[in-house]
């Protein structure tokens with residue numbers, strides 16, 4: 001891939017921010033607004049890792065994430081769309097001699113299905129590998145990257161248009177990401193449709209990201225308030241021993257569910273074959289906030305409802321998860 005020159009913003013028909021609710025994609029949103037891109041031009045697209053409302057199996061994601069992203073869209077008056085693979089992470093994990101699930105997207109309150117017709121029947125019954133290789137770490141492509149692409153390639157509104165796709169990767173996050181280009185042709189680009197990919201915060205450091213929150217007194221995703229440095233999946237396969245210990249403390253039922261699936265599959269999430277219970281026993285709870293707001297943040301993170309009114313803090317406070325290193329998943 002080669003670096004491309006972006007068009008002036010007004011020449012794009014759609015500017016889509018791939019919005020996880022995490023700090024880097026939020027910084028992209030703040031930055032684009034600072035640059036004067038009107039909210040009416042922007043769209044937030046979020047891939048729901050655990051599936052949609054009808055086929056949701058709560059397993060990996062933070063319960064509050066979708067509601068948080070929706071509240072952000074409402075706050076700024078930006079259209080928010082959700083996409084997912086049928087049955088989410090759980091269905092992909094339990095796939096047995098079958099095709100991967102259909103992809104769905106929700107648009108203006110209506111749900112559309114993109115059936116899976118091609119590909120090979122396959123059996124997973126094993127956790128994705130903790131590897132940068134996306135063929136082994138199947139969760140990122142099957143639940144996020146391909147879901148996004150399938151919707152962009154098939155949604156009638158985006159045919160024969162000029163589209164800018166904005167994502168929040170940063171070079172300081174990993175040696176892999178250090179090699180990413182700031183701009184390039186998106187993999188959904190075609191002869192009939194121009195799709196540019198832009199990573200506007202590629203060279204930002206973490207301080208610059210939090211500065212964007214501070215100047216708006218904007219409440220970060222509750223995961224950061226609880227001591228997570230990244231808002232990826234709550235049960236991300238890359239979670240450190242401390243994060244597993246913290247999950248076991250604040251959400252014992254969710255932790256027990258993952259432990260039970262490890263036993264059922266006879267396969268551990270950790271590629272060194274340490275069970276989740278053993279790994280959590282190696283971790284500690286120092287990352288969790290020590291003050292009396294812990295239960296408030298836990299309730300917020302584990303709730304399915306979050307309103308825009310909660311987004312602006314009375315006084316900015318750096319969250320417990322800020323500057324804790326790159327703990328947690330890469331996506």
Ligand code: SF4
Pocket residue numbers: 049060128137139140143144232233235236237238329330331
């Ligand atoms: S956040 Fe972790 S578990 Fe979730 S899709 Fe990404 S790598 Fe997989």
